[in-house]
Amino acid sequence: MTLLLDIAPYIPAVRPDVTGAEVYRRFDTEPDTMAIAVVDEAQRPVGIIERNAFLVRMAAQYGHALWSKRPVSHWMKTDPVIADGDVTVEEFCGRVMHESPSELLHGFIVTCGGRYAGVGSMLSLLQASAAQTARLAEAAEASRRKADAALAARGRFLAVMSHEIRTPLNGVLATAEIVRRKMREPELVPLLDTIVDSGDVLLRLLNDALDLSRAEQSGLELAEDPLPIARLMDDVRSLWTSQAELQQFVLDVEFEGPADLWVLGDQVRLRQVLNNLVGNAMKFAHRRVSVRMWADSGEPCYRIVGEVRDDGPGVPAERLAAIFEPFQQTDEGMRKGGAGLGLAICQQIIERMGGTIGAMNRPEGGACFRFEVPLYALPAPPAPKPAEPTMDESRPLHVLIVDDNATNRLVARTLLEMFGCTSAEAADGAAAVVAASQGAFDAILMDINMPGMNGIEATRKIRSLPGPKSRIPILALTANADPVDAATYRECGMNGVVEKPIKPERLLAALQGVLAICEPAEVMAVA
Structure with a gap:
């Protein structure tokens, strides 16, 4: 903390009987002196002379003749602002700004034990405030870097x-x-x-x-892809209907808007929000969960509104304000299980999309969660052409499994057998490159983190092989679920990503997807 003694330099004071000519000489030879204190024989302050006011007085018509020979006691400011040197700058500024801020224009006198110790000015206060602000900013920046x-x-x-x-x-x-x-x-x-x-x-x-x-960390990636908004409700219906029937719930899913409405948005993240809200509602509902979505047209965006309601106990009023904070759960929520992260993630996603999300209790009982996001409308894309056959169905697919973990290779091999495929295995990236260059494979399942040559480097080497072998479809089979990592895998030449733990349907869909984008002649040439 900065004290007044730290910013008020000791400038020799003058006695009340000193003439104006002497003061003029002082200001003329001391260009940085903003004010001079006037003290009595005991060094107690009795007045102050402010530079600008004094020079204006002397510059007036006949001013020098009138005041140069008169003692300063005739025209000094006799009621200066006086403060003890142990007072902090913040405390002093707060008091003076509240009582008489204009007095600071004349300067102020700092004392120690009642005796003159220095003189300060508005400039010295501004400099001290700027230095303090800089220190605070530096401390805040250091705290931010530490937090980051x-x-x-x-x-x-x-x-x-x-x-x-x-x-x-x-x-x-x-x-x-x-x-x-x-x-x-x-x-x-x-x-x-x-x-x-x-x-x-x-x-x-x-x-x-x-x-x-x-x-x-502001690292939650959002995609911007064409999205048929009504399909989100179809996904909710297909995902949650069987669970609702198992719990003997009524699940109402409804979309109000053009069935062919396409927008620009992140389908995966919007589906994640809806599934989190529906899963939350299913935990607390007694008999019914309602999911509604509608689209209000506007310029230049559509306002997409989603609403999930249940007929459960609702949210205690004192918890509503904090319900979207991480690890915040009601007593009922803790009994039902969960970490209290789903709603916090929903809020992060919706707000990053430029929307809002909130919760309220319904008068008839239960809770209602509602979100709104602005999304640009797009023209509906043309219907896709029917996929053509991409492989010789008279023989099974032959797939190379690359993973340093024997359990993961066993899992992948067993799943491929369920799909009617044959397989070969490699325990590291170097062995995978050799196998790809010498064998005949329809696809490669490539782990990422392996000792020696990792999956990214192995993929790059395979892509540099001569002929059709360089175009073998490669799927990343990885426990690294970060979307940024997935983009890196595609940039290095991989055709898709399957996240561990492996779901059979996802692996099958990914294989079908990467094989569908390859030319039939390429697959057959590799084989």
């Missing part, structure tokens, strides 16, 4: 933990899913369902923690 570093460190930690957890989780969930599909003993199916459902909960918590971390 902490967020980045937490993000890196979560990313590493995500990879390390997803790898064994892939073995658990994918193996359980395979066994469930091959199970011939009905009494064991509920036990496998429990394994899969519990693993899905763990995976959802992991994804929520990663999304929240990215959002706090």
